[in-house]
Amino acid sequence: MDPLTLSAKLSPLLAEPAQVSVGDSERDLHAEDSSLFAPHRPDAVVFARSSSEVAAVVAFAAAEHIPVTPYGAGTSNGGKTIPVRGGISLDLSRMAEIRLLDTENRLAVVQPGVLRETLNQRAGPVGLSFPIDPGANASLGGMAATNASGTTTVRYGSMRHHVRALEVVLADGSLARTGTRAAKSSAGYDMTGLFVGSEGTLAVITELTLVLQPIPEAVIAVRVTFSSVDLAVRSAVAIIGAGTLPIRLELLDGPTIAIVSEHFGMAWPPGPTLFIELGGSVASASSDLETVVALVADAGGRHVAVERDPTARQALWRARHGVGAAMAARYPGHNVRGTDVCVPVSELPAALRRARDLAAEFRLEAAVIAHAGDGNYHLVVPVALGQPEAVARFGGLHRALVGDALARAGTSTAEHGIGLMTGFLEAEHGDLLSAQRAVKQALDPAGILNPGKIIAPS
């Protein structure tokens, strides 16, 4: 359907005609993500404001066989928000109401466009936080749709552990609720768990009931340098084995520390470095600190720096989260792209060694960041702009890293998701592909919801 006709048909479904846009700039903004996949414009962008508007738009799209690609804050990669078959980009950013903050049950009920940091600003004054931290200020709907996680996974897990219930619009435009506010349920198939991580391919999330966590009374950050990645990982394993339950346990390898330290003016000592955040009561955090300091000393850790001051801790984490920015500044004229494999933590030292070798083989620079507590690591790679040959080398490196992770009983993607990289899902779960296709067919028989993502068309 041409954009103007589509706009005319969508406008009556929305409170105001301005909620649908077919202008070039809006369509361009919703045409691409931060991956190397080619942009593709939607025919129209709809800014929904309520669940009933989402339901009406999806029902219309189902009747007309028009693709619908949900859009949160647009911080994801892998082509997930690219409307590869045109149609409607359904932007949920204006559904941004925090509907309930239930301190007794530690729950929040939010619309999908609420940003992670906004929820934390509201929950903080009552001593609660939403702990999943992907670095970017993503929308909670988008975070649920990608099963996001990040630096705090080692203690808190991923989105799947923090979504208690959902309201969704199914592919025929009907509204449905999954889960309850109760902490546990054995009632039938886990539909909440299925929709979390489904990348907008099975339903549109229109409301989330989220689990909040108490803010620890005391938080302490520790930075330690090692002479090798192996020793740093061994130390990380020992810290978890000792039952300290750190909030964050991150590793930057030697070359990466040098780049980040210079970019942020941190004067950190050279060498692979662990960043550890401990938290709890004042007594338990101090006791964990004692344990950690003893364990890192046993593993040959040097230059142990302890930060209790919130501003110093923030500067440390800003630098850790700024690896992409440091690489972008160092390599002008390049797009910085990332990989996201995860291996059993015992395999991490060998996997990181292999990753460095592979980057050299493919003649690509790389920063290496590992969520050392859970075996997930990212290569942050500058890819020369406008050079298809460099893009091809990055693709080769990405495939080689995935092959290596699968050979180590790991996964192709720990937290970013599959998006258009459907070959990775086939390589990882070929034996389950027909079951996954059957799920998609059952919930979205016309294939209108974010087509082309997760599972390649058969």
Ligand SMILES: Cc1cc2nc3c(=O)[nH]c(=O)nc-3n(C[C@H](O)[C@H](O)[C@H](O)COP(=O)(O)OP(=O)(O)OC[C@H]3O[C@@H](n4cnc5c(N)ncnc54)[C@H](O)[C@@H]3O)c2cc1C
């Ligand atoms: C600097 C940086 C660092 C990052 N680090 C991490 C990290 O450590 N861990 C991590 O997990 N991610 C990370 N990411 C990726 C990104 O932030 C996450 O994938 C995030 O969850 C995406 O949320 P979003 O609101 O931007 O979603 P979008 O990018 O808008 O959408 C993501 C997917 O969800 C679907 N979607 C969005 N909203 C809905 C909805 N309401 N209903 C159904 N489907 C929906 C979209 O169709 C798309 O498939 C990082 C990104 C950046 C830029």
